[in-house]
Amino acid sequence: MSEVKKVATRDSYGNALVEMGKKHENLVVLDADLAAATKTGVFKKAFPERHIDCGIAECNMTGIAAGLAATGKIPFVSSFAMFAAGRAFEQVRNSIGYPHLNVKIGATHAGISVGEDGATHQCNEDIALMRSIPGMVVINPSDDVEARAAVEAAVEYVGPVYLRFGRLAVPVINDRPDYKFEIGKGVVLKEGKDLTIIASGLPVAASLEAAEMLEKDGISAKVINIHTIKPLDTELIVAAAKETGKVVTVEEHSVIGGLGSAVCETLSEKAPTPVLRIGIQDTFGESGPAAALLEKYGLDAKGIYEKVKAFA
Numbered sequence: 001m002s003e004v005k006k007v008a009t010r011d012s013y014g015n016a017l018v019e020m021g022k023k024h025e026n027l028v029v030l031d032a033d034l035a036a037a038t039k040t041g042v043f044k045k046a047f048p049e050r051h052i053d054c055g056i057a058e059c060n061m062t063g064i065a066a067g068l069a070a071t072g073k074i075p076f077v078s079s080f081a082m083f084a085a086g087r088a089f090e091q092v093r094n095s096i097g098y099p100h101l102n103v104k105i106g107a108t109h110a111g112i113s114v115g116e117d118g119a120t121h122q123c124n125e126d127i128a129l130m131r132s133i134p135g136m137v138v139i140n141p142s143d144d145v146e147a148r149a150a151v152e153a154a155v156e157y158v159g160p161v162y163l164r165f166g167r168l169a170v171p172v173i174n175d176r177p178d179y180k181f182e183i184g185k186g187v188v189l190k191e192g193k194d195l196t197i198i199a200s201g202l203p204v205a206a207s208l209e210a211a212e213m214l215e216k217d218g219i220s221a222k223v224i225n226i227h228t229i230k231p232l233d234t235e236l237i238v239a240a241a242k243e244t245g246k247v248v249t250v251e252e253h254s255v256i257g258g259l260g261s262a263v264c265e266t267l268s269e270k271a272p273t274p275v276l277r278i279g280i281q282d283t284f285g286e287s288g289p290a291a292a293l294l295e296k297y298g299l300d301a302k303g304i305y306e307k308v309k310a311f312a
Contacts, residue, residue: 005144006169010108012147013165014039017076017106018046019148020155027074027155030065032058038078038108058083062091062103069101074155077103081110081164085126096160097133104154105130105162111252112280112297113168113202115290122285128257130162131230137183138230140164140251140259142204145174146227149181157183164201166252168290171205186233192222195246195312198237200226200259202299203250203278209301210308219312229259234266241273248276248308252299255279276311278304 021027021043028050035041035053044051054061058079065075077084084107085092096103112122130138139154139161141147147165154161173189189204190211199207204225211221222244226233241247247267249260260277267273280297294300298307 004171005175006171007144008167008169009141009144009147009165010037010039010167012141012144013106013108013151013163014042016148016151017043020151021047021050024074024155026072027076028052028068029076029078030054030061032056032061032079032083034079037080038106040076040078040106058088059091062088063095065103066095066099066101069103075103076106078106078108080121081107081123081126082121085129085162086123089129093133097136100135100159102158103160105160106165107162108165109167110164111166111202112285112293112299113166113252113290115167115293116287118287119284124252124254124280124285125257126162126164127229127253127259128261131257131262133160135159136230137161137228138164139183139228140201141227142199142201142225143170143172143174145172145179146181150227153181153183166202168202170202173205173208181227184228184231184233186236187225187227188222188236189225190221190223192220193244194220195248195308196222196224196240196244197248197250197308198224198226198240198259198263199250200229202252203304206299206301206304207250210304213301213305214308214312217309219309221308226259229262232262232266234270237263237266238271241267241271246274246311248278248311250299250304251279253279255281276307278307
């Protein structure tokens with residue numbers, strides 16, 4: 001059996017920017033002295049006149065992007081999630097969100113899988129922050145195929161978009177002819193009748209693997225990939241909850257304010273259902289190898305399997 005192809009979604013982001021740059025002459029990329037890490041360096045090489053290094057000044061970079069959007073450009077602001085969503089939150093809210101400008105935020109190095117960069121750089125709060133901004137679209141792709149499609153969809157969408165990418169290479173799971181990306185529409189990856197696992201981003205592949213392990217124990221789990229956390233596919237989530245009776249959310253983000261919160265908000269209003277939230281449990285991360293951290297925080301396939309089995 002051949003080894004599963006793995007690609008870091010930050011690489012997908014950089015490559016997709018180049019492809020979109022070929023199609024859209026008004027697309028510009030701004031970076032905060034992190035082009036090598038965010039992978040926007042490939043865009044800089046292809047289109048040096050459309051890449052702006054703003055230095056370590058994320059708040060200023062956000063304001064520049066707002067100005068460019070006001071002139072008809074499609075600016076992509078790029079930095080680590082901790083800086084793009086955290087440090088520049090006020091500017092994102094007031095300069096991009098409030099006037100509803102056509103700025104795209106490419107946030108890389110999100111979650112604990114940043115690994116050895118440590119707790120200060122492992123942003124597990126960015127989705128909560130970006131969800132709170134009126135009119136902001138929030139996308140968290142699960143693999144290379146989805147990340148590329150998300151960048152293209154963001155370019156075509158008129159308005160602010162937050163895109164979340166990771167440092168760690170993850171399995172390519174959406175490489176199939178019938179795959180279709182649509183903002184605000186979840187994807188059913190596996191049918192099941194006993195419970196529903198709703199995952200987003202990096203843990204989607206692990207959730208699928210966990211579902212296969214559960215199958216061997218006689219537990220049939222439906223698996224849904226929610227790549228767009230805002231706007232949320234409430235119709236799909238409510239239907240799945242009514243169908244299976246139990247829901248588990250899985251995210252590489254705090255269980256406060258992220259996917260789990262969004263799902264619980266929806267179900268409490270439209271279809272009260274028992275929900276188990278798997279994610280970062282109101283704690284900071286720590287320095288260590290990405291794989292070891294995912295295992296410690298229960299976000300690998302085995303950890304997800306054990307938690308879901310106990311809940312089923």
